[in-house]
Amino acid sequence: MKLELRGITKRFGSLVANDRIDVVVQPGEIHALLGENGAGKSTLMNVLYGFYQADEGEILLDDVPQHFRGPGDAMAAGIGMVHQHFMLVPVFTVAENVMLGHEQTKALGSLDLAAAREHVRAVADRFGFEVDPDAVVGDLPVGVQQRVEIIKALSRDARVLVFDEPTAVLTPQETDELMTIMRQLRDEGTSIVFITHKLREVRAVADRITVIRLGKVVGEADPQASNAQLAAMMVGRAVELTVSKEPARIGEGGLEVRDLRVIAPSGLVLVDDVSFDVRPGEVVAIAGVQGNGQTELAEAIVGLGSHVTGSIRLGDVELVGRSIRRVLDAGVGFIPEDRNEDGLVAAMSVAENLILDRSSDSAFSGMGTIRQSRLDTFARERIKEFDIRTQGPGQAAGSLSGGNQQKVVLARELNRELKLLLASQPTRGVDVGSIEFIHKRIIATRDRGIPVVVVSTELDEVAALADRIVVMFRGAIVGIVPSDTPRDVLGLMMAGEKPGEAAA
Structure with a gap:
């Protein structure tokens, strides 16, 4: 089936998320929509799937205009979507999830689960999926859950299949398996839209690439183009994709974590003797x-975890049992994984956010009030040093782009005396240019003799920044390996295999 998006425009108030976007996906091709987080890719697909109504433009299938009032209309027309965050009910079986919303019944009105099981088996056998129709979805590995999402879409006779950032929660091996599935679907005539910001993946699987920046199509790219060429199209300038760093100069002391356990109120062990x-x-x-x-490990280090046992020592200071205020005072800089929830106060100004944990310092306050001129001077210096693109210190932090918000957090945490930097998902949701800047600042912090912990699900980022890599699986450490450990070995470790087994 041919899909055409013609002149799609979608506004949210004054924000133009999609600006006259044209995309054509031919039958039996993998068409990648490449762009940074916030570029407008997911908004465009939500218009296609009927979640949003376009303000302008039209959707055509096999040259016939469509009018989708909701996802049901899109599914009925042959469009399926595999969401980044799976739309599955964890306590239901695979068969129950697949039939949800399209229930088949027997003569007396009871659900025909036997027919649903048979349908799951038929689709699974067709693509070589190993999926038990009676398995409870919540008990399945993430990669298998994604296959259930694909089976759901195919069971509705989807002829256009949209994959929205589908590799965000997969190991490298699961990602490779997904690419194989996508090629098989393409070869059987399914049109595939692959939404991503990962250059390695788009080059591996796409037949054609459309690049979107700031809500607009900036051009089509050849899958044979280099990472540097694709990155330049995404951000509008040349980007240094590799991290230049000298060999580590290791000192004495630093952070020591011993026998750390974090237990949820339910009794579930979240971090297990790390x-x-x-x-x-x-x-x-x-x-x-x-x-x-x-996430729970990082929260325990900065004093946010509950039910924490074991030891976390920074130099001579024990951090377990300290409040987050006292942990920060001990010299810990913290870049949280969710900057909007934990890193910034969106309604406050850039300047105010730059001193959130220092507002009582005599450098900025006196007689119970903020010394505004000093704060403005400090903020302007940080804005220049960290290349924060803002209208000025008084602009609300929440109105900045994701990359500039992250730079505000980075500037705040790096502009005090540090004994440890803990950066959790430091480049999540930021553009390639901001990633380049953030990586350089992290390495510069390491080169000042400060221990740095980076928590990241992005293997490229891990390989670029790390001197050593700690791999976790189900709350425990699988192994601690050098930074040059092969990617496939790391992927197997992320699935629970020990280093020796993964390298075999």
């Missing part, structure tokens, strides 16, 4: 698929 060191002058990356204890 021990590792981070020495001055090195970057240790915590790698793993999202949801394997990395």
